Amino acid sequence: MGEMVVPSTLRVPELVRCLEDEISFGQLPVGTWLKQADLERRFGCSRILLREALSRLEEKGLVTLEANRGYRVRELDEQRLHQILQVRGVLEGEAVLQLCGHVEDLDFANLRSLAEKFEYAVKNGTVIEQEQTNRNFHAALLAPCPNGELVAMIFELRNRAPVSQNRRKNTYARLVRAAEEHYKLLTLIEEQKAQEAQTLVIEHVVGV
Incomplete structure (x- = not known):
C-alpha cells in the first residue's frame, strides 16, 4: 500500500508562505526541481491548490516554469x-x-x-x-x-x-x-x- 496522505488544512496563501520560507532559508536551493507529486504528498494538498501556489511563486520571481519539465527554484541576478x-x-x-x-x-x-x-x-x-x-x-x-x-x-x-x-x-x-x-x-x-x-x-x- 502507498503512503497515506493526510488532507491538508492549508490554503493557497499559507502554502505559498511555507514554500517561500523553504526557498529563503535554503531548504529548497537554487535549481531544485519542485516535484508536484512529492509536494502534494508532503503538504497533503490537492494538485489544483499546489499549482495555484506555484503560479504565485512564479509571479514573485522565486520559481520558473520550464516547458515539459515543471517548476524549479530560480536564481536571482x-x-x-x-x-x-x-x-x-x-x-x-x-x-x-x-x-x-x-x-x-x-x-x-x-x-x-x-x-x-x-x-x-x-x-x-x-x-x-x-x-x-x-x-x-x-x-x-x-x-x-x-x-x-x-x-x-x-x-x-x-x-x-x-x-x-x-x-x-x-x-x-x-x-x-x-x-x-x-x-x-x-x-x-x-x-x-x-x-x-x-x-x-x-x-x-x-x-x-
Whole structure:
C-alpha cells in the first residue's frame, strides 16, 4: 500500500508562505526541481491548490516554469537582487521614521534580547538560525509601526530576496557588522534620532 496522505488544512496563501520560507532559508536551493507529486504528498494538498501556489511563486520571481519539465527554484541576478534590497531599504527606513514617533510602544529589553540571539547565531549558528533570529528581530522591531501595510510590503520584499541567494554579500564580517548595527539602531530609535536611524537602517538592509 502507498503512503497515506493526510488532507491538508492549508490554503493557497499559507502554502505559498511555507514554500517561500523553504526557498529563503535554503531548504529548497537554487535549481531544485519542485516535484508536484512529492509536494502534494508532503503538504497533503490537492494538485489544483499546489499549482495555484506555484503560479504565485512564479509571479514573485522565486520559481520558473520550464516547458515539459515543471517548476524549479530560480536564481536571482545581481541587478534584481540589488533593486529589491534598495526598495526594501527605503520602505524600512520609512517604517523606522514612524517608529521614532512611537517609542513608547517598543519593548527595548525584548528587542535587545533578540539582537543578542542574532549575534549568538552569527558566531555559533547555522545559516537558517541566523536568518530566523534576524527575522525575529526585524519583525519585533516593526510590529508597533502604525502602518501595517508598509510592514507587510517589507516582509513581502524580504521573501523575494532569499538569504540563500545573498550569501556572497553575507560574509562573516558583514554579519558581525549587521549584529552591531542592530544595537546601534535601537539606541538611535530610543533617543528618537529619526534621520540617523533611517540612514542606518537603509545601509543595514542594502548592505553598503
